Amino acid sequence: MTSPIIHHVSVINRDVQRSFEFYHKLLGMELLLKTVNQDDMEMYHLFYGDTTGRPGTEFSVFEMKSGPTKAYGTNSLERTIFAVPSEESLVFWEKRLREHDVFNCEIEDYNGSKILRFEDYDGVLLGLTPVNKQDIYFPREAADIPKEHAILGIDSVHCRVRYAKASVRAFEKMFDVQEISQFEDNGYQVTVLGREDALFGQTLHLYEDRTRNLEEMGVGAIQHIALNARDYSELLAVEEQIINKNFRYSGIKNREFFQSLYYREPNNLLIEVATEQTDFQKVDMDTADFAAIPLYLPPFLETRRSFIESKL
Secondary structure (H helix, E strand, O other): OOEOOEEEEEEEEOOHHHHHHHHHHHOOOEEEEEEEEOOEEEEEEEEEEOOOOOOOOEEEEEEOOOOOEOEOOEOEEEEEEEEEOOHHHHHHHHHHHHHOOOOEEEEEEEOOEEEEEEEOOOOOEEEEEEOOOOOOOOOOOEOOEOHHHOOOEEEEEEEEEOOHHHHHHHHHHHOOOEEEEEEEEOOEEEEEEEOOOEHHHOEEEEEEOOOOOEOEOOEOOEEEEEEEEOOHHHHHHHHHHHHHHOOOEOOOEEOOOOEEEEEEOOOOOEEEEEEOOOOOOOOOOOOOOHHHOOOOOOHHHHOOHHHHHHHO
């Protein structure tokens, strides 16, 4: 049975209404949940994905109304690449992005395939590529996005690091991945990590870049990526390795939808590890009016609803 490597990706936007317009309306992704950041209840947290909300398709957005814009650099989770059905889909999306004045780099060759790199309204780096592993897909159907071109899930995450070998060794030892290729892209050596049975053929791409300054976190950045743990026992096994390596980490947290922990790997990338058994209590949110979508709060926050809503 296929299982994702990348459970979900979390990015920072300035305004959730614009995020909703971009990811739900323009990209056609399903809005799974409108909630708050459990560590900062004055911050919206939106979850997007396919119609099932399964790990490997989840993409979440934190709203940070004030604060700095990211400063591009190395030791960063740089770009999320979504899988689409075919190269013909890239032609459809290039035209759609151009019609909506979304910055894109046009269709390029990349590692023996094709890629369409683009940015959201806040400069979050994104991309599209043809899916490289046949599977069962559950994309959202939208009137202006044919199902044969709909976004399927997460194909890969591109990371920029100073010392690629350190990250490669840590990922290989802690997760069920191995190096599958190396190539050069725009003058940088890229190491690709993957697994034969990964959902969508998911991969991690590590660009080695020792010349740029370190990334400064802010709006437009990937805040963290979550790697997948098939169950709670696997999460415990990862925790044991983190403790043995003396990595900084959070301890295991109950996020209600899944159990997870956070740690910093050797190049200081923020990694969450989350259990695959998610439980989104999704309601019908297919509306053009973001304000009309109900705010979901976990039971332990429900008694504070009035205060939380007054701060959003």
